[in-house]
Amino acid sequence: MNGNMKSLFPMKPSPETQDIARPQRFFEDRFGMTSSLLERLLGSALVGRVEDADLYLEYRVDEELLLEEGAVKKASRHVSQGAGVRAQSGERTGYAHTDDVTLGSLEEAARQARAIAERAASDAVVAVKPDRRPHDLYSLAVTPVAADVSGKVALLRRIDEAARGADPRVRQVIASLSSEEQIILIATASGWTVGDVRPLTRLSVTVIAEQDGRREVGSYGGGGRVPFDFFLEEERWKRFAGTAVKQALLKLRAVEAPAGTLTVVLGPGWPGILLHEAVGHGLEGDFNRKKVSAFAGRIGEPVASPLVTVVDDGTLPNRRGSLNVDDEGTATGRNVLIENGVLRGYMQDRLNARLMGMAPTGNGRRESYAYPPMPRMTNTFMLAGEDDPEDIIRSVPYGLYAVAFSGGQVDITNGKFVFSASEAYLIEDGKLTAPVKGATLIGSGPEVLKRVSRVGRDLSLDEGVGTCGKDGQSVPVGVGLPTIRVDGITVGGTQV
Amino acid sequence: MRELLTGLLERARQRAATEADAYLVEEQHSSVQVRLGKVETVTHSREQRLALRGFAGKASASASTSDLSRESVERLVDEAVGLARLTAPDPVAGLPDPGECASTVPDLALEDPGGHGLTPEEKIAIARQAETAALEVDPRITNSEGAEFFERRARYAYATSHGFFGSYPTSSFGLTVSPVASANGEMQRDSWYTFTRKRARLDAPEDVGRIAGRRALRRLGARQVKTCEVPVIFDPETAASLVRALAGAASGPGLYRGTSFLLDRLGTRIAAPAVTVVDNGTLPEALGSRPFDGEGLAIGKTVLVNAGTLESYLLDTYSGRKLGLASTHHAARDGGGVGVATTNLYLAAGETSPQDLIGSVKSGLYVTELIGFGINMVTGDYSRGAVGQWIENGEVAYPVEEVTVAGNLLQMFQAIDGVGNDLVLRDRTSAPTLRIARMVVAGN
Numbered sequence: 019m020n021g022n023m024k025s026l027f028p029m030k031p032s033p034e035t036q037d038i039a040r041p042q043r044f045f046e047d048r049f050g051m052t053s054s055l056l057e058r059l060l061g062s063a064l065v066g067r068v069e070d071a072d073l074y075l076e077y078r079v080d081e082e083l084l085l086e087e088g089a090v091k092k093a094s095r096h097v098s099q100g101a102g103v104r105a106q107s108g109e110r111t112g113y114a115h116t117d118d119v120t121l122g123s124l125e126e127a128a129r130q131a132r133a134i135a136e137r138a139a140s141d142a143v144v145a146v147k148p149d150r151r152p153h154d155l156y157s158l159a160v161t162p163v164a165a166d167v168s169g170k171v172a173l174l175r176r177i178d179e180a181a182r183g184a185d186p187r188v189r190q191v192i193a194s195l196s197s198e199e200q201i202i203l204i205a206t207a208s209g210w211t212v213g214d215v216r217p218l219t220r221l222s223v224t225v226i227a228e229q230d231g232r233r234e235v236g237s238y239g240g241g242g243r244v245p246f247d248f249f250l251e252e253e254r255w256k257r258f259a260g261t262a263v264k265q266a267l268l269k270l271r272a273v274e275a276p277a278g279t280l281t282v283v284l285g286p287g288w289p290g291i292l293l294h295e296a297v298g299h300g301l302e303g304d305f306n307r308k309k310v311s312a313f314a315g316r317i318g319e320p321v322a323s324p325l326v327t328v329v330d331d332g333t334l335p336n337r338r339g340s341l342n343v344d345d346e347g348t349a350t351g352r353n354v355l356i357e358n359g360v361l362r363g364y365m366q367d368r369l370n371a372r373l374m375g376m377a378p379t380g381n382g383r384r385e386s387y388a389y390p391p392m393p394r395m396t397n398t399f400m401l402a403g404e405d406d407p408e409d410i411i412r413s414v415p416y417g418l419y420a421v422a423f424s425g426g427q428v429d430i431t432n433g434k435f436v437f438s439a440s441e442a443y444l445i446e447d448g449k450l451t452a453p454v455k456g457a458t459l460i461g462s463g464p465e466v467l468k469r470v471s472r473v474g475r476d477l478s479l480d481e482g483v484g485t486c487g488k489d490g491q492s493v494p495v496g497v498g499l500p501t502i503r504v505d506g507i508t509v510g511g512t513q514v
Numbered sequence: 515m516r517e518l519l520t521g522l523l524e525r526a527r528q529r530a531a532t533e534a535d536a537y538l539v540e541e542q543h544s545s546v547q548v549r550l551g552k553v554e555t556v557t558h559s560r561e562q563r564l565a566l567r568g569f570a571g572k573a574s575a576s577a578s579t580s581d582l583s584r585e586s587v588e589r590l591v592d593e594a595v596g597l598a599r600l601t602a603p604d605p606v607a608g609l610p611d612p613g614e615c616a617s618t619v620p621d622l623a624l625e626d627p628g629g630h631g632l633t634p635e636e637k638i639a640i641a642r643q644a645e646t647a648a649l650e651v652d653p654r655i656t657n658s659e660g661a662e663f664f665e666r667r668a669r670y671a672y673a674t675s676h677g678f679f680g681s682y683p684t685s686s687f688g689l690t691v692s693p694v695a696s697a698n699g700e701m702q703r704d705s706w707y708t709f710t711r712k713r714a715r716l717d718a719p720e721d722v723g724r725i726a727g728r729r730a731l732r733r734l735g736a737r738q739v740k741t742c743e744v745p746v747i748f749d750p751e752t753a754a755s756l757v758r759a760l761a762g763a764a765s766g767p768g769l770y771r772g773t774s775f776l777l778d779r780l781g782t783r784i785a786a787p788a789v790t791v792v793d794n795g796t797l798p799e800a801l802g803s804r805p806f807d808g809e810g811l812a813i814g815k816t817v818l819v820n821a822g823t824l825e826s827y828l829l830d831t832y833s834g835r836k837l838g839l840a841s842t843h844h845a846a847r848d849g850g851g852v853g854v855a856t857t858n859l860y861l862a863a864g865e866t867s868p869q870d871l872i873g874s875v876k877s878g879l880y881v882t883e884l885i886g887f888g889i890n891m892v893t894g895d896y897s898r899g900a901v902g903q904w905i906e907n908g909e910v911a912y913p914v915e916e917v918t919v920a921g922n923l924l925q926m927f928q929a930i931d932g933v934g935n936d937l938v939l940r941d942r943t944s945a946p947t948l949r950i951a952r953m954v955v956a957g958n
Contacts, residue, residue, distance in 0.1 A: 086771055087771075089601075089602035089604070090600075090601050090602055091573075091574070091601055091602055091604045091607070092574075092575070092576075092601065092851060093575040093576070093597040093598070093600060093601050094575060094576035094577060094578070094597070094851060095575075095576075095577045095578075095593045095594075095597060096577065096578045096579065097578070097579040097580065097581060097586065097589075097590075098579075098580045099580055099581055100561070100580060109549075109552060109554055110552070110553050110554065110555075110556075111554065111555040111556070112555075112556050112557075113555060113556070113557040113558075114557065114558045114559065115557075115558075115559045115560075115561075116559070116560050116561075117560070117561050117562060117580040117581070118560070127558075130558050134556035134558075134634070167597065167600050168600060171600055171601075189772055190771055190772045190773070192771060192773075224773075226771075226772050226773060226892065228772075232893075233772065233777075233892055233893070234892060234893065235773065235890065235891075235892040235893075275897070275920075277741050277918075277920065277954045277955075277956035278741040278956055278957070278958070279741075279957075279958050308549065308657070308659065309657060310657060310658075310659050310694050310701070310703060312701065388559060388561065390555065390557065424887055424888070425886070425887035426886065426887070427885040427886045427887070427899070428885075429703065429885065429901075430703070431659075431694055431701045431702060431703035432700070432701060432702055432703070432733075432736070432915060434885075434899065434901075434915055434916050435899075436885050436886035436888070436898070436899035436918075437886070438886055438887055438888040438897065440890075455890075455893075455895055456888065456890050456895055456897065457888070457897045457918075457920065458886050458888035458897040458898055458899055458918050458920070460886075460899045460916055460917065460918050460956075461916070462916060508738070508916060508917070508918065508956055508957060508958065509918075509956060510888065510897040510898070510899070510917075510918025510919070510920045510954075510956045511897065511920060511954070511956065512897075512920045512921060512922075512954045513954075514741060514742070514743055514954055
């Protein structure tokens, strides 16, 4: 695994840019939110009447640039700031938020949160400080929002030229660059505060190609908690543009996808979305506490082939799904979900961990101050096996080889999940033949990994494009997979 | 609100913006969630967002902020105007002509001031009633993901440097219930909802709960079917998703970028003659109604598809100019600028009862839920996961899961050979039950 991962994480944070105290200073300077004020706010309003309480301060800047028809015609910049106050008693959560970061508004929000939660009388147990220190996974000398806009505009223009120059059939290029910086500070009733500064950027390229009246689309991109220069290094921007063009051109000659149950080989990287949908969501603590997940109560049981080990790891430097601390202040970890086929653990936030008598795992996340946290994934991937990826394809007499997907979804309760292939090929007699049109693959989460018969040695993580939605909250995530063979999954094509 | 917006536009003018428009939304939201009778989460929020679009000649940019302090508002103008200097000029960019703006702001009764007076206890009671009704449907309804009651109150204001100003308030109320049925180690979840602008128009909580319970229950015992090509019936909820996809393809930005399967199809047959699709933003009290669009243009009624012929696209001023057409007054705002959105979108009712549509199928699939994102908007290729009931000799025989339905949206709309008489405007996009002559159902 290390061999593959090294090339993906070129930017080791340098010690002189580390600045864990920055969020505290930021909210103090900008809003007058000193730690003694926060302590007083939480203390007087909440302590002794609820079991757990916290305050979440957030300041976020987003910048979006969009190129279409050969020019960057859309640019926008957004500032969001606000605070969320949470109080908990038993299973009850009171949550109030405001975008007015003043003492008066926060006192009002704290009062509302407490009123909501304190209806259940119980012995007060105030949260204890976690023993793990925050990580330092993405300190950057120049953050992506701070980088010069004209350099970004110039890069988008170069992408347009490169994609159009790659093939005369390219008709349209749409390229977008989003950059973000989120500064958070979390204060709890027991008097400790922890902050994080989270950069994030993503470059996306979409290409439309046309031939003989047929039009097709190809998309590619990447990013992470990295500086803008990440896209220039190793000419990543050129590879993203080239891959989008290649995908669109391939689809121009794609044949109908087969319909029915087939052997499917998944390529490395982004096809790890299989894990995110098939097992990831089903292993989030809230669904298991409520016993509405198909995986509820199955820790220790076999849920996958012995070849399969799946982890969720929020501690990988510079990855899109990584966090120094989660949105409750718990340091993220490397959590083994499935080990050699056996279900080992769930992903937890503080509430669900407390109610299930387990430890928080650093998976308590929220989209923004406007939402209470819940258990979410970070970077979810399968560990490498020993097979040669070429051998895996050669082992299949007839099947599908899928390398790119457009998205997925799962029904937690019955375990059925889908993910939609956007680039796939037929395998005939162990060889890749025709590219096929997009098709949705459907399977059963607790069953599909039992059919994994080969695991390649080529684990890679995705390029940094994933966004996960749950209960209306979106958070950035990562996935990863080595090449694997699945003996039987339903492919939703049109060729009967 | 008016002062804030006109002050912002004046500052933009001082900073050399040639034209500008500004948009403000203020909202309050609250929700209660109960699960198995106990209160789980209660939330309360207050939010605002101010957005500015500034033009420097023919170049434009947008900025927005949730901080309405003087300093922040000044920075907003500087950022929008500064960014506009870095973007490329675009010959068709600009506000609509002032004469096109709505001359009056009609009252569409979108607010329910009296509806917001419920105490938290009363909201909890409504959610509990709905969940209890779901749990009482059958002993096999053993668990629940909970019930939620929510309300939202908002005020929108919009102003342009040409002098247009309009504002309007809205209310919305909703209730959802998600029970879980189980038997023989199998678990199935389903849900039902009610969503309105006037609280008194919400369906009774007991009815919402009962329907949710029955929906979860009817999924027990679900199995795969053999891969086949059969007639497929979409229930109103899943049929609405087909209409939503069609409207997405008819939206201006996808057309001028060439990313839509409806490109160059205006005036041509794109659906069966039984298909008429309408977008009407003027319906009083309706969820999708608004008195003017995101550029201050009057809202009206647009016939997208008339008896199978594509009669209109959905356009804002910019995408209209790109296509050489007039705006259809479908501009929508978010912080990032101007896009296109539908209002109340529906496929007009036919004359056949849903029972007769099911009765007309010898062997086929009745779809009640779709999952996944398997729609290619460039080609119309369609492949999604489906849940539903198998139809055998005109009757519902057994529940089905872990199958996909696949085809191509253009071919699917042309193959609609039955339109139900059961249209109800339950949400912003609605449809009656639809029968599609043939689709590929993939299973085992």
